[in-house]
Amino acid sequence: MRVIVLGAGAMGARAARALVGLTGIDALVVGDIDLGAAERIATALPRAVPRRVDVTDAAELRAALAGADTVLSTVGPFYRFGIAVLQAAIDTGTDYVDICDDWEPTLRLLELDGAARAAGVCAVVGAGASPGLSTLLAAAAAQRLDRVRHLYTAWPVDSTGPSTEDAMAGAAAVHWMHQCSGAVAEVSDGAIVHRAPLRAVTLRLPGGRRGTGWTVGHPEPVTLHRTAAPSGESACLMLLRPATAAYLDVLRRDIDTGRILPDGAALLLEPPSRSRVLRSLPGAFARPGPGDLPPFFAAADGTVDGRPVRVCARLETDDRLLHDMAAVTGVPAALATAQLPSVRTPGVHPPDSVLDGPRLFADLAVAFPGTRVVVEEEAGWLTE
Structure with a gap:
């Protein structure tokens, strides 16, 4: 299989490194608008070549994809570039994988399902960590139930190990502030609704585990x-220390009232704003x-033979991996890409x-x- 990885940033680099070690990958192109960045990655990898690719140039993008069987896109933000890359993949008959973690462009990407089916293209959107691994954990939990009632995914920010805030920079931090403000999509009573983020959700998991996560877009x-x-x-829930949840809520309120833009809020993550830390103190104590929730999991409840059952599917791994955004996102995306020849189901799909x-x-464990x-599962509901 000939693969082109779009994006020579940290996640694209990690995905490319993983791909060259996988069976079935015959050739790899690393594409980026910055040819030098692509060259630095490709020259260190066997069977890899660099290529300048500007995803905003329709002709250049299609020419690059025409020589590949599959494209793995790590080029964000996906609300700007996601549709263009997927449409180019459909036009060139190239299978597609991405790491989109924004709910709004995800819905737009899924709308191209009919076009992908007609072109015989298999596209998988959101194949990183969250979504990606989290979605597959949710499926593993839901499969234990006859009927699914509640279903949550959760990932750590600073509840264990080093702070994800420390690793957030540039576009990633701005994206996070967008998803912690305004209104975000959730499900309530089985229907899509839009709510303010940073809402507390307290869960009771099998084995007596209990704690609170905070909603995020x-x-x-x-x-x-x-x-x-x-x-x-x-x-989707973030696992946060109380002080972090309180500080993010101050930023959220300032964004929503127009006192600051998400770009400006991103700059106040590290180091934090002293005045906003002071404003957050009452919430930090309240x-x-x-609690003792696991660091990365999906949890579902529902019924089995009419009885209430709660299920937790959790990923056990080194905490350092969960806080290495490049590795925990890029490697699963590479593994998903390697699966596509055996999938070959036309359309646009979640993982x-x-x-x-x-x-x-199993491949991740290797x-x-x-x-x-x-x-794990036991009798009872997730929430009181």
């Missing part, structure tokens, strides 16, 4: 609404924390509708020894 609810069809609530979850997690999925 992400694609999981809008795709799981289609694939798992929860009849109750579904949201908000609940993540859980076409990918082999157990195979992907890349990161000691990684495994643990699924």
Whole structure:
């Protein structure tokens, strides 16, 4: 298989490194508008060549994709570039994988399903960590139930290990501030709704685990609404220390009232604004924390033979991996790309509708020894 990775940033570089070590990858192109960045990655990898690709140049983009079987796009923000790259893949008959973690462009990408089907193109959107691994964990949890009521995914920000805020920079930080402000998509009573983010959700998981996560804008609810069809609530949760949740809520309110733009809020993540830290102190002492919730998991409840059952599917791995955004996003995307020849289902899909979850997690354990999925269940509901 001939693959082109678009984007020579940290995640594209990590995906490219993973791809060259996988069976079935015969040739790899690293494409970026910055040819020098592409060259630095490609020259260090066997069977890889660099190429200048400007995704805003329709002719240049299509020429690059025409020589590939599959494109893996790490070029964000996806609300600006996602549709253009997927449309080019459809036009050139190139299979497609991306790491889109924004719910609004995810919905727009899914609208190209008919065009992809007609062109015989298989596209998988959101195949990184969250969404991606989180979506596959949600599918593993939901499969234990006859009927799904609530369904949540959760990932750590600073509840364990080093702070994700420290790793947030540039476009990633601005994106995060967008998803922590305004209104975001969730599922309520089985339907898509729009709510303010940073809403507390307290969960009771199997084994007596209990804690609180905070809602954030992400694609999981809008795709799981289609694939798992929860009849109750579904949201993506951040696991935060109380002080972090309170500080983010101050930034959220300042963004929503127009006192600051998301770009400006991103600059106040590290170092934090002293005045806003002071404003957040009352909330820091009043908000609940993540308790003993696992760092990366999906949880579902529903019924089995008419009885209430709660299920948790969690990823056990080194905490350092969960806070290495490039690795935990780029490697799963590469593994998803390698699966496409065996999938070959035309259309635009979320990961859980076409990918082999157990195979992907098994491959992840090869890349990161000691990684495994643990699924636990017991009688009862997730929420009181």
